[in-house]
Amino acid sequence: MKERKNEAVFMAVVVLFWFAQYIYIPFQTTYLSGAGAAASTVGTIVGAYGMAQMILRLPVGVSADRVGRHKPFIMIGALAAGGASLVRVLWCNGVGFLTGNLLSGLASAMWISFMIFYTGKYTAKEQQSATGRIVMFNNLGILLGFTASALLYAKIGMGKICILSVAAGCAAFLLSLLLREPEATGGGYTVRELLCVCKGRQLWMFALVALIQQGVQLTTTMSFTNQILKNAGATDGVVGISSIIYMISAVLFAAFASSEICGKKGPGFWIPVVLCVVAAYCILAPIAGSVPVILVLQILPGMSTGILFSYATSEAMQGIPAEKKSTAMGFFQAVYAIGMTMLPAMTGKIIGVSGIQAGYLVLAGIAAAGAAATVMWYKRCPQKT
Template sequence: MEDIRFSKKEEIIFLISVSFFWFAQYVYIPYQTIYLTYINVGTSFIGIIVGAYGISQMLLRLPVGLSADIVRRHKYFIMVGGLSSGLASLFRILLPNGVGFLIANLFSGLASAMWISFMVFYTGHFSKEEQQSATARVVMFNNLGMLMGFVASTLFYNTITMKGICVLSVAGGLMTLLLSLNIKEDVPTKGEYNVGDLISICANKRLLLFSFIALIQQGVQLTTSMSFTNQVLSDLGASNTLIGISSIIYMISSVIFSALSSRNVFKGGPKVLIPSVLIIIAIYCILVPTVGSIPIIMLLQILPGTSSGILFACATSEAMKEVKPFQKSTAMGFFQAFYAIGMTVFPMMTGKLASSFNMSVGYFALAGIAILGCLIAVCFYKIENESNIDNVV
């Protein structure tokens, strides 16, 4: 399917379905930790609930990627994603407690495991030279869906409560399912490669390294700007509306940086952008628990927008550079399963450190991990550059 273009209508419908999907997945997120704290769920268990979202992704994404490469039909996986995202919030409605949210987050993780097919299906319609901008574009609509969710929850949470917010999530999942019915794919030819051929890509050093960079990015993002930063604001006395506005600031920043990245505005390429954004993430993690000011923390929410808007697109395109077309879904499955480890472990680690010490300790640990990622990226690009010089000589 590579190099086959969308019609403009097909591309617009698909990108709208991407936004509805992530709306369904994240509309409840700004108030998840607030709601769970309100119903007396402990901080450690909240960390487990948030981390559960990553557990099912971690377990399912590689098998989903392998299956997609074998079946060569992404439409069905995208439909399952829409259905699962709606089903997850149905659990939140029927079981509005810690256990219900734990089960729901496992289903949300199942839905997000299908993101592999969204990504591979979309980027497969663009040339090799267009992959980074195409990745940034689909990530922009991903972030736009999250932004729509955050705006909706901020406007309506105080009136329709968590139950009503979850009803909106169910509706978003159903819209994704309905729009995915319009997806057109060629009838696949019989596969020429066995499972061994497909899974061999998982040993690729470049894929492994940038999967680790994405692990840091996704783990820190989910743990801080999408979860515990809201709790920090609440502890300082911020109202539900201010907490929602804080999340909106973060998502607007993400959408803007994604849009700029898709247009290749930032100079220097991944070798400059990846280390720079990791340092920005570390600064964010150091400042949020220490400044003690609601307005400053809300302003700081701009910083993680660079993470989801720039770093994730760069890490994804860099990870896929040496992947052959027939292995693309498997490689994407491995990539997404690997970074799901961060989405699972980081919230649990931060929740445990916050319970045992305080929130600052958890955030400082995340800052240290981001700095480690920066050093690894710098070393990688230095070695790669020296190798390229030697090859020229």
């Protein structure tokens, strides 16, 4: 009973944390563009979120393994999520969003501890199912944030939307105080011994898959696709609905990823197939030309977030010793943060010179290359399928 209560509190913290992190996201790009920011500047601001994670995630993972505890890192993450939006409230401009995104990146760097805190109690066979579950609640928090944003943005504006983010971050912090964690078990390895886990080929391979998935998602669905919708004549309300469709799809596909039905095909099937779906989305979204068609297309990146990210995470962690998992997870998340940093900035520059379609075609090529690489990986390593 106590374990169930602890899990319920933890999942509530997860939902509130991601609500705080993403409630302002559907309108971030259009808000900054409307304030006069160039596409390249918007790309840099969006990419700052990933840059902070890229720098911090591996040190956070090593620190968590050394300390042997995760609750303090969860608490820091919740406070940073609320604090980031407090900065956005005080300076609701490009500088404020750049600073806020750096703080949000610090908050998301702590997601390592959220993941290990939850999945660490499950066996190797249960890892994919457990990963799918926590990703589902992660996406549920984002969905609730997007829904609130869609319903309220036109009425209350960006400043008050960010106040709701501050409130959610504070609530997540207060609830995290109630979490129960076993006694600390860290300290058995030196930093060098912990970092040796980062040499694993499988960890590298699926970190790169996640780099593509997360980078493309942040660049398109979370950013420039909203601009495509606005260019096609969509209102702010429709932009919000687009984000809701995407997140409902992500929640449902994450639930599917944790099911036995999905598990029968396995990662060797789903990872390359969904990467091809990502490539198709990048080709179709900028040429759709119709708001209803773009809204339907938002289902496709939901499949990417729900299935591809879950499988990439669980595959990367295969065979990692429990006492080194935070370091491995830190490395994994730091690598995909490179995609969250570089791809928005790169795409913003391409869009500024050659237009949105050119930027999206480059992303489609990257996703297709990832699909080809994973097909080759599973042909060489069929036992991993």
